[in-house]
Amino acid sequence: METEFSDLLCIGAGLAGERVAIEAASSGFQAICLSIVPPRRSHSSAAQGGMQASLGNCIMGDGDNPDIHFADTVKGSDWGCDQEVARLFVETAPMAVREMAYWGIPWNRVVPGKSTYFKGGKQYEKVEAKEKEGLITARSFGGTAKWRTCYTSDGTGHTLLYTMDNKVVELGVTVHDRMEAISLIHDGETCMGAVVRDLKTGKLRAYLAKATLIATGGYGRIYRETTNAVINEGNGAIIALDTGIVPIGNPEAIQFHPTGIVPTHILVTEGCRGDGGTLLDVNENRFMPEYEPEKAELASRDVVSRWMTHHIRRGLGVKGHYGDHLWLDIRHLGAQHIKTKLREVEEICNNFLGIDPITQLIPVRPAQHYTMAGVRTDKDGAAYGLKGLFAAGEAACWDLHGFNRLGGNSLAETVVAGKIVGEKISEFLKGYDVTFDTGIVKNAMVKELERIERLVSCNDGHEDVYKIRNAMQDELMDRVGIFRNGNDLQKAVDNLQEIYSRAKKVGIRSNWLGASPELALAIKIQGMVRLALCVAYGALQRTESRGCHAREDYDARNDRDWLNRTLATWKEGNDLPTLNYEPVSKIMELPPGDRGYGATKIISAEGEITEEESEPMMGD
Amino acid sequence: MGRNLKFNIFRYNPLDRNSVPHSDTFFIEETDSMTLFIALTRIREEQDPSLQFDFCCRAGICGSCAMIINGRPDLACKTLTKELPTEITLMPLPVFKLIGDLSVDTGIWFRAMNEKVGSWIHTDKTLDPNAEEEKMDNALAEEIYELERCVECGCCVASCGTANMREDFIGAVALNRIARFMLDPRDQRKEGEYFEVIGTDEGIFGCMGLLACEDVCPKNLPLQDQLGILRRKMGWSAVKHLFRLG
Numbered sequence: 001m002e003t004e005f006s007d008l009l010c011i012g013a014g015l016a017g018e019r020v021a022i023e024a025a026s027s028g029f030q031a032i033c034l035s036i037v038p039p040r041r042s043h044s045s046a047a048q049g050g051m052q053a054s055l056g057n058c059i060m061g062d063g064d065n066p067d068i069h070f071a072d073t074v075k076g077s078d079w080g081c082d083q084e085v086a087r088l089f090v091e092t093a094p095m096a097v098r099e100m101a102y103w104g105i106p107w108n109r110v111v112p113g114k115s116t117y118f119k120g121g122k123q124y125e126k127v128e129a130k131e132k133e134g135l136i137t138a139r140s141f142g143g144t145a146k147w148r149t150c151y152t153s154d155g156t157g158h159t160l161l162y163t164m165d166n167k168v169v170e171l172g173v174t175v176h177d178r179m180e181a182i183s184l185i186h187d188g189e190t191c192m193g194a195v196v197r198d199l200k201t202g203k204l205r206a207y208l209a210k211a212t213l214i215a216t217g218g219y220g221r222i223y224r225e226t227t228n229a230v231i232n233e234g235n236g237a238i239i240a241l242d243t244g245i246v247p248i249g250n251p252e253a254i255q256f257h258p259t260g261i262v263p264t265h266i267l268v269t270e271g272c273r274g275d276g277g278t279l280l281d282v283n284e285n286r287f288m289p290e291y292e293p294e295k296a297e298l299a300s301r302d303v304v305s306r307w308m309t310h311h312i313r314r315g316l317g318v319k320g321h322y323g324d325h326l327w328l329d330i331r332h333l334g335a336q337h338i339k340t341k342l343r344e345v346e347e348i349c350n351n352f353l354g355i356d357p358i359t360q361l362i363p364v365r366p367a368q369h370y371t372m373a374g375v376r377t378d379k380d381g382a383a384y385g386l387k388g389l390f391a392a393g394e395a396a397c398w399d400l401h402g403f404n405r406l407g408g409n410s411l412a413e414t415v416v417a418g419k420i421v422g423e424k425i426s427e428f429l430k431g432y433d434v435t436f437d438t439g440i441v442k443n444a445m446v447k448e449l450e451r452i453e454r455l456v457s458c459n460d461g462h463e464d465v466y467k468i469r470n471a472m473q474d475e476l477m478d479r480v481g482i483f484r485n486g487n488d489l490q491k492a493v494d495n496l497q498e499i500y501s502r503a504k505k506v507g508i509r510s511n512w513l514g515a516s517p518e519l520a521l522a523i524k525i526q527g528m529v530r531l532a533l534c535v536a537y538g539a540l541q542r543t544e545s546r547g548c549h550a551r552e553d554y555d556a557r558n559d560r561d562w563l564n565r566t567l568a569t570w571k572e573g574n575d576l577p578t579l580n581y582e583p584v585s586k587i588m589e590l591p592p593g594d595r596g597y598g599a600t601k602i603i604s605a606e607g608e609i610t611e612e613e614s615e616p617m618m619g620d
Numbered sequence: 621m622g623r624n625l626k627f628n629i630f631r632y633n634p635l636d637r638n639s640v641p642h643s644d645t646f647f648i649e650e651t652d653s654m655t656l657f658i659a660l661t662r663i664r665e666e667q668d669p670s671l672q673f674d675f676c677c678r679a680g681i682c683g684s685c686a687m688i689i690n691g692r693p694d695l696a697c698k699t700l701t702k703e704l705p706t707e708i709t710l711m712p713l714p715v716f717k718l719i720g721d722l723s724v725d726t727g728i729w730f731r732a733m734n735e736k737v738g739s740w741i742h743t744d745k746t747l748d749p750n751a752e753e754e755k756m757d758n759a760l761a762e763e764i765y766e767l768e769r770c771v772e773c774g775c776c777v778a779s780c781g782t783a784n785m786r787e788d789f790i791g792a793v794a795l796n797r798i799a800r801f802m803l804d805p806r807d808q809r810k811e812g813e814y815f816e817v818i819g820t821d822e823g824i825f826g827c828m829g830l831l832a833c834e835d836v837c838p839k840n841l842p843l844q845d846q847l848g849i850l851r852r853k854m855g856w857s858a859v860k861h862l863f864r865l866g
Contacts (some may be wrong), residue, residue: 037727038684038726038730038731039727040682040730041682041683042676043682043683045677045681045682046679046681090828095749095750096748097748098751098753099747099749100743101754102741102753102806103740104807106761106764106765106768107756108758108762109755109756109757109758109761110758111758132754134757134758135752135753135755136753152761152765152768153762155768155769157681158681158768158769158771159765159768162768165739166734166741169731169735169739170738170740178719178727200725201635202635229676229678229682230678231676259688262653263651263652263653263656263658264653264678321652322642322651348679351680351698352653352655352680352697352698353700354653354700354703355653355749363653464847465669467667502769509669510668510669510670511633511636511670512670513634513635513636514633514634514672515635515719515723517669517672578807
């Protein structure tokens, strides 16, 4: 049995995983990072927009501070976040941005003098101060009172990830790439590491560690249409859920984005609509004013997504090989504007659709975008249920985002949580020792070897793993998507249970020697369906609308009954998760109120019902 | 009805003793806006689940999916089938170690490259976490970003005459990385220190000036310019070096 030992095992080497590893290594601990792909290919690189931190250097961010960032984050979460965590996050973010500058990020800087910008389809002018020249600047993002999102052109995630991995190389932190953790090694109380499959050779290896971190990103790929990278299949959440002890926090909290291009669902920025782009249907009619007479395409992200889905359901979508879609029209903005202000949109259209957005319509539809859900941790990043297990980044439910994440807070979370959780893990490791029980390690290995043997010998059946995955994705997309209601959710739970029983009968059809992509998926398919059931069942039970969780049959945010967090665990042998609930936050620095954007109906803690209609929000 | 596309795909599984390198043929019907990501995913899921290839972001950002497409290295995810003839031949990138079929091991290669060129800010300054950040001119930040856009896909290495002949050549990707740090005032390395890394036949003087790297770079990095600038700078360093030694 091949075995590796370390103080810290980071499962996942994107921004969060590597930031934690850097902190531990800087404190003198030996860290090993595992990654499904070479670390610089992690999905962190795809976050183009930027990272929120209240530096307040640019004129539109003048007067910004952590308090304002805090209020924006809590409101954005629809009061679903942990406010202690949000406070810790906003206080640390400015320092984290400056640290990344010190490590080499070429942040865009303040350029003094006049410049123009677009808001709600109109052009405005601003003047940057001379004394701020050369300090880190910021751009505007949805749901923020100030311009707070620090950026490097259209590649913030890319530069952050490269700089982080540079630091990893400098410190000599070990990274084993093309390695996938397929189960956690634990005794019911303490985590001791993971069983890992080598994606080059197909061999299994035991990684034993005093502390284990899950930083595997979101689980967007359980949905059919998602902006996520193909690796975001939720394997970190799966192995945590498989312990039967560690809960997934708010599994139903999933964010959608209105404009993924069809067929690949690569995201085109909401800036298209912010600058005056419109949405058209099969008859090339602009339909948003029909639903939102005042705001039209500028209504909030979730509202636009919902009306787009509604319009497609009415049969007014454009039929295509890849299903129905709508059109995004930016032709009237003109070549000059598109080529300068929306350059990356033009590139995406040229490269991935083969169309010219200056003269042609862009096929779009809403797609899954972000997983607020994740492995539930305390504010130190320690997972509930197992000593020595931690989580950070999109894989974790820390819980900074509650039921809706603000643009620019996800990238910031990876770096900030990575720093904080890394410090906490270093404290944990000081003077901590764990006993590795060879019997437990061997059993964990044998269990996985037997599982693989059953799959490759088709002992349990001949179900096609891709068909199972597709059926699961369809179920989530069609019934646990943007609009949710009791009937559809119940049907989704029933169908997913049936899919789950089929997932247990998967058999490998191809040559499984070596890396075997079919086997890699087959190993996690049951876990993916279990995760899908957590999402569907959590959404069914939550009889309210909060942030991205929009129930047609319960359209009010209900602070009387649902100001809480879902905790889903999976007991071995069951075919449904066990749901428990905990209060959203021990400390309520900002008591529940109106968010100030989107239409909201609120049932207060006292049972009073109010309805509000307010300003739109935009962002990535 | 779309075109009927014919794919000739290199196949070899080094971990299967019965496997020999060969080419397999697959047919699929072309659909609107079909990229090689869509085509290959369909072939794997509908025709041969053992087919190995690498995609991650499928949006031209992560650099995972470089392969030889009808004789030319490029990112498969941003290659539209409609821009190719009906017959499409796919081969893995040369130079890198083959994992299987179209999948090659870029992770090990690039980690070694990053270690070799010291791909990080070398500084003896310490960070004061409570101080305001050091100022930088925005135009310089953008100039650095322009070179930092490299996604380490390996196309420049695969297309390089020297890299294909000599495995110790560090390639345009590494030279561009050095150019990026030379631009950055936060990095305190002196020209002589860069010379130690790239002032050899493994470095800038190994470049034959064929410049396929510039032609194939999916990110359109200005590799020709950077190689020219480095050659000039390192040429002067070499002269200075000689005198100092003398």
